[in-house]
Amino acid sequence: MNPVFTIRGMTMGYLHIDGSAAATLAALALAALAFVAMRLDSAALHRRLKAENEARRLWNRGLAxxxxxxxxxxxxxxxxxxxRALVRMLGVREREWVGQSFATLAQDDHVAPLRAELEAPQTALAxxxxxxxxxxxxxxxxSSQAMEFEGLPATATAVRDITQRRADAEKIARLTHYDALTGLPNRELFTGALQAALAGTTRGQAGVTLLLMDIDNFKIQNQQLGRVGGDMLLQMLAMRMLSLLTTEDMLARLGGDKFALLLGASGPPNRGASLGGQLLAACGEPFIVEGRxxxxxxxxxxxxxxxxxxEAEALLRVAELALGKAKESGGGLYVYRHEDQRPQRITGPAPETLRGEPRVLYQPVFSLADLSLAGFEALPRWQHPSRGLLGPDEFMPLAESAGVAQELCGQMIERACAESLAANVPRISLNLLELSTNLPARIAAILRKTGLRPEALEIExxxxxxxxxxxxxxxxxxxxxIGVGIALDDFGTGATTLNALRHLPLTRLKIDRRYTAKLGLDRNADAMLGATLTLAASLHLEVTALGVETEAQLALLREAGCHAAQGRLLGEPASRPVARPASRREAAMG
Structure with missing residues (x-):
């Protein structure tokens, strides 16, 4: 009985052969058994090595x-x-990207440089x-490092997110080189740009034009508007000046109410004087700051x-000298003259135009079914210091010539919406002073800002x-x-056709006060009222009568089935929308 062992010395079994003639056969059997044992032991070794490799792979993956x-x-x-960190960083799924090019994850202008870096990594951080x-x-x-992955050469690339670090660095640089209030370059950045511009002229570029500007009597404006209003005024001034410049020009705020302008090399030689005059004229137009x-x-x-x-410092001193002369002379643009070593006026200060401040008055509108309050009409007005309270026909031409018509209308609409919401009135009607293409977007923005429901607003x-x-x-x-109502104001005074009425998205007709004044006195006016109500009913529109001043007019309108009315009999315009105004008629009845 002969034991059979594995190559590691473990007993596999026993072999027994009878007879001396079987010696050769025994040797062959032993060799065969040894071969089988070796193969079995090799498979076990392979399994162990595979397990070790998998453990190493899992260890490396866990480490990664x-x-x-x-x-x-x-x-x-x-x-x-x-x-896992890279997957979270990119917001992707690993299995969807294995086998894909990592460079395709870059923004368009970085795809080619990233591909080159991955194919031939550099030693420096990229x-x-x-x-x-x-x-x-x-x-x-x-940064990248060569490695072996699954038995073959590969590259390990570490990827670090520096988005916030870069944003912080840019913020610090911006705080260092830009004015926090206006966003314009500050004195330090402007001085560097001026020096660079002067250095550029020595390399064949055109000459350099420098303009220094200072607001006259800004301290008074700041006191009147308050600190917040004064800051808003500086921001609006910066925006207005920027609108006249090219991308080659640099406008900076040197501090306080002083600005500096460095003109680009392109343009005619006299562009500085011409642009300076434009800036003075544009900034002489009114600004509307918080309704003032x-x-x-x-x-x-x-x-x-x-x-x-x-030199840069010398050029700044010359511009300061000309600026000082301008301030001494009551404003305008001055340039330094070499001939007589003194500044010379190029253009005077801008002429005065619109003066005063906007106001909004509110006239109550009543439902004629039960004389309950239906809402208010917001009446835009302008308080002029010498001419008194002006209506739209008087102040809008001035606002349009000053280029502030849209801004003025937007502020009046916003004020009316905010004050109506605060007073909790059912509806506010606004007579539009101008119809511009961006009006719907502006109205929607005002509704979002004030919180007024769209259905509580009616545009006339x-x-x-x-x-x-x-x-x-x-x-x-x-x-x-958007959801707002649309009313056709002063109906009956124009030439609106039935076809036009049918295609306009109206919700209300407002009868002109001239027809209301003749009710009960002129059969044509009475007929006009009846026809208007019939037309409105067929078009599913409501009707409001304007200018109701007598009990007789009110009675005729209620009898005819008119929906709503407003006028002196029912309530005078007031500076605030009162939730339940006391009408003259109610006072007389009380």
Whole structure:
């Protein structure tokens, strides 16, 4: 009985062969058994090595997933593995990207540079912008190291998110070089740009034009408007000046109420004087700050290189000298003259236009069914310091010539919506002073800002505004889509056709006060009332009568079935919408 062992010395079994003639057979059997034992032992070794490799792979994967930085394993940029941090960073699923090019995750202008870096990694850190799955940009820095992955050469690339760090650095740089209030370059950045511009002229570029500007009597404006209002005025002034400049020009706030302008090299030689005059004229137009009118005048000094100075500091001093002369002389634009060594006036201060401040008055509107309050009409007015309270026909032409018509209307609408919401009135009607293409967007923005429900707002347009202007119908439809009502004001005074009425998105007709005044005295006026009510009923419109001043007019309107009315009999315009105004009729009855 002969034992049979494995190559590791373990007993596999026993072999017994009878007879001496079987010696050869025994040897062969032993050799066969040894071969089988070796194969069995080799398979066990292979299984053990595979288990060790899997354990090592899981260990490496666990180590990679434990890293706070992203880790990418790739061959020539083709993804083999991404750790958990990188998957979270990019907002992707690893299995969907294995086998894909990592460079395709970069923003368009970084795809080619990132591909080159992954195919031939450099020793220095490289910076790229990737796009997350939600398309948000991600600024990263990467570094790579050669490695072996699954028995073959590969590259491990560490990916670190530096988006916040970059944003913080940019914020610090912005605070260092830009004015926090206006967003304009500050004195330090402007001085550096001026020096660079002067250095550029020595390399064949055109001359340099410098303009210094200062607000006249800004301290008084600041006291009248308050600190917040004064800051808003500076911001609005900066925006207005920027609108006149090109991308080559640099406007800076040097501090307080002083601004500086460095003109680009392109343009005619006299552009500085011409642009300076435009800036003074534009800034002389009114500004509307928190519902109040503010007017500015500027003083400005102009200097040019190389005509007036050879260095940046000297050029600034020359411009300061011209600015000082402008302020002494009551404003305007001055330039330094070499001939007589003194500043010379180029243009005077801007002329005065619109003065005063906007106001909104509120007239109550009553339901004629039960004389309950139906809402208010907001009446835009302008309080002029010498001419008193002006209506739209008087102040709108001035506002349009001053270029503030849209801004003024927007502020009046916003005030009316906010005050109506605060007073909890059922509905507020607004007579639009201008119909611009961006009006629906502006109305929607005002409703969001004030919180007024769209159905609580009614926009009034006149027949004159709609006459021969078919494009206004689309504008009204956009307003209607917001949810506001549309009323045709002063109905009966224009030439609105039945076909036009049928196609306009109206909810109300407002009968002109001239017809209301003749009710009961003129059969034509009575007939007009009946026809209007019949027409409105067929078009599913409500009707409001304007200018009700007598009990007789009120009685005729109620008998005819008119829906609502307003006028002196029912309530005078007031500075605030009162939830339950005391009408003259109620006072008489009381």
């Amino acid at each position: 997933d434990a890293s706070l930085d992203g880790l990418l394993v790739h061959r020539q940029g083709v993804i083999l593995m991404m750790n 910076e790229f912008t990737l796009l997350r799955a939600d398309k948000m940009p991600l600024v990263v820095e990467i 009118l503010a007017r500015l005048t500027l003083s400005a000094g102009l200097a040019m290189y190389p005509e007036h100075a050879a 347009v006149s027949e004159a505004q709609m006459a021969n202007r078919p494009e206004q119908g689309q504008l009204l439809r956009e307003l209607q889509s």
